[in-house]
Amino acid sequence: MYDPLISSSAAGQPLAASYWASTAELAPVREPLKGHTQTDVAVIGGGFTGLLTAWYLASEYGREVTLLEANRVGFGASARNGGFVLKGSGRLGYAQMASRWDLDTAKGIYREFSEAVVRVEDIIRQGQIDCEPQERGYLKIAHSAKAMATLQSGADFIARYMGQGAEFITPERLKSEYLCHQQSFGALRLNDGFGLHPLKLLLGYARMAEQSGVCIHEGSTVLSSHREQDGYLLHTDNGSVKASTLVYAGNAYTQQGLGDMLSGRFLPILSNVIVTEPLSQEQLNQAGLHSHQVAMDTRVLKYYYRLLPDNRLLFGGRGAVWGRDADNPVYVKRLKQAMNSAFPALASVELSHHWHGWLAASLDDMPHIYTDKGAGYSMGYCGAGVSFSAQAAWRLAGMLCNVKAPALPLYATPLPSFPMASLRRLGQWGFYHYGRLRDSLG
Numbered sequence: 001m002y003d004p005l006i007s008s009s010a011a012g013q014p015l016a017a018s019y020w021a022s023t024a025e026l027a028p029v030r031e032p033l034k035g036h037t038q039t040d041v042a043v044i045g046g047g048f049t050g051l052l053t054a055w056y057l058a059s060e061y062g063r064e065v066t067l068l069e070a071n072r073v074g075f076g077a078s079a080r081n082g083g084f085v086l087k088g089s090g091r092l093g094y095a096q097m098a099s100r101w102d103l104d105t106a107k108g109i110y111r112e113f114s115e116a117v118v119r120v121e122d123i124i125r126q127g128q129i130d131c132e133p134q135e136r137g138y139l140k141i142a143h144s145a146k147a148m149a150t151l152q153s154g155a156d157f158i159a160r161y162m163g164q165g166a167e168f169i170t171p172e173r174l175k176s177e178y179l180c181h182q183q184s185f186g187a188l189r190l191n192d193g194f195g196l197h198p199l200k201l202l203l204g205y206a207r208m209a210e211q212s213g214v215c216i217h218e219g220s221t222v223l224s225s226h227r228e229q230d231g232y233l234l235h236t237d238n239g240s241v242k243a244s245t246l247v248y249a250g251n252a253y254t255q256q257g258l259g260d261m262l263s264g265r266f267l268p269i270l271s272n273v274i275v276t277e278p279l280s281q282e283q284l285n286q287a288g289l290h291s292h293q294v295a296m297d298t299r300v301l302k303y304y305y306r307l308l309p310d311n312r313l314l315f316g317g318r319g320a321v322w323g324r325d326a327d328n329p330v331y332v333k334r335l336k337q338a339m340n341s342a343f344p345a346l347a348s349v350e351l352s353h354h355w356h357g358w359l360a361a362s363l364d365d366m367p368h369i370y371t372d373k374g375a376g377y378s379m380g381y382c383g384a385g386v387s388f389s390a391q392a393a394w395r396l397a398g399m400l401c402n403v404k405a406p407a408l409p410l411y412a413t414p415l416p417s418f419p420m421a422s423l424r425r426l427g428q429w430g431f432y433h434y435g436r437l438r439d440s441l442g
């Protein structure tokens with residue numbers, strides 16, 4: 001199991017055995033990089049961020065782009081996620097942003113997050129990407145009465161300062177119209193989230209990038225990147241690339257030591273997903289699953305779930321702390337138990353798929369898109385990157401071509417370094433214990 005904080009590289013790994021991989025048709029394998037080549041921009045990583053940054057650089061700025069992916073495109077989080085398109089990224093609420101910075105900054109970030117969803121929808125339309133977008137609606141399910149009150153005050157803040165309303169759903173309405181979650185105290189429904197098939201989206205991005213001239217090499221792990229006088233020199237197993245500009249888009253899958261600008265600045269966290277066999281209409285009725293809108297609860301250690309187009313339930317939550325434990329069946333078992341507690345009627349339903357993936361958390365709970373000396377990165381989406389990666393890629397491509405991004409902390413400051421970075425995992429372990437305690441108290 002690849003662990004970005006331990007393993008020397010992600011080379012030689014298959015795509016995750018996800019529901020997504022079992023329901024998408026992959027393109028033929030692309031040739032790895034061989035020999036030496038030169039390009040305007042080298043992009044490391046073939047997930048949403050790398051593919052879209054490459055696409056924007058080629059299609060809007062006319063740059064020659066070479067993208068290097070360690071395995072197949074979609075090996076990373078982009079084809080392992082829940083497929084929730086949400087208006088937001090990172091982990092901060094807007095009131096928290098306003099008190100950390102100021103109200104204008106919070107409004108500016110809200111605008112970026114809003115544009116991200118529109119951007120994804122525009123790209124889907126432009127590229128005619130058949131990625132199965134589902135009905136709109138994102139349900140934030142309160143797991144306690146206190147959580148409902150917190151949700152309400154967050155929604156009031158957004159309504160007052162950002163001008164967007166949210167709909168309150170009483171526990172009774174939630175059960176009769178949306179889903180009968182046994183531990184819910186009502187929900188807040190936002191109209192701008194939806195579910196889609198993330199691997200089909202990614203394959204669409206890859207096609208669009210290639211159509212605009214991006215050269216993608218798969219099976220090409222970048223083992224080192226060095227800054228030289230006139231650009232960057234990258235080495236893979238079988239080749240090397242000289243580029244004037246470099247994009248680090250390996251996100252949580254970036255191995256330790258690749259690029260000083262990322263060192264000690266993110267924490268890879270495992271998230272697990274389980275998917276059931278298709279549910280019959282009777283099972284849906286018994287479980288009280290009436291909607292294909294996406295849902296997430298308000299716990300510190302959150303669970304997220306959605307009905308897929310073929311009526312399987314996808315249910316996700318935290319995984320192991322250390323990569324060596326990732327495949328321990330206990331994590332699938334715990335997730336299934338959490339699903340059973342939420343929807344007891346599904347207790348005897350079999351799982352058809354389970355997998356896990358790394359997401360990158362930042363110390364300040366915010367993504368950062370940053371450039372310096374002809375190199376740049378976008379990461380730290382904290383588990384919410386399906387939509388924001390599109391806006392981030394657009395901004396990153398612009399910043400690398402001297403287009404100014406709005407003066408927001410998202411774009412102006414690098415990812416903060418973790419103090420005592422080697423102890424990040426111990427901190428995470430402690431946080432999980434705290435989270436479990438907090439969640440049990442309501």
Ligand SMILES: Cc1cc2nc3c(=O)[nH]c(=O)nc-3n(C[C@H](O)[C@H](O)[C@H](O)COP(=O)(O)OP(=O)(O)OC[C@H]3O[C@@H](n4cnc5c(N)ncnc54)[C@H](O)[C@@H]3O)c2cc1C
Nearest residue numbers: 045047048049070076077078081082084222250357385386
């Ligand atoms: C289980 C799970 C569920 C999630 N659910 C959601 C969700 O529902 N909604 C949401 O908004 N977000 C979700 N996320 C987060 C979201 O998937 C990510 O934020 C997003 O996909 C990040 O995209 P990326 O392109 O930046 O990185 P990735 O998709 O991780 O891509 C990075 C790529 O870089 C490659 N790479 C790394 N190092 C090298 C190297 N040295 N050389 C060459 N290639 C390299 C990797 O192989 C990988 O393919 C989830 C994440 C996980 C793990």
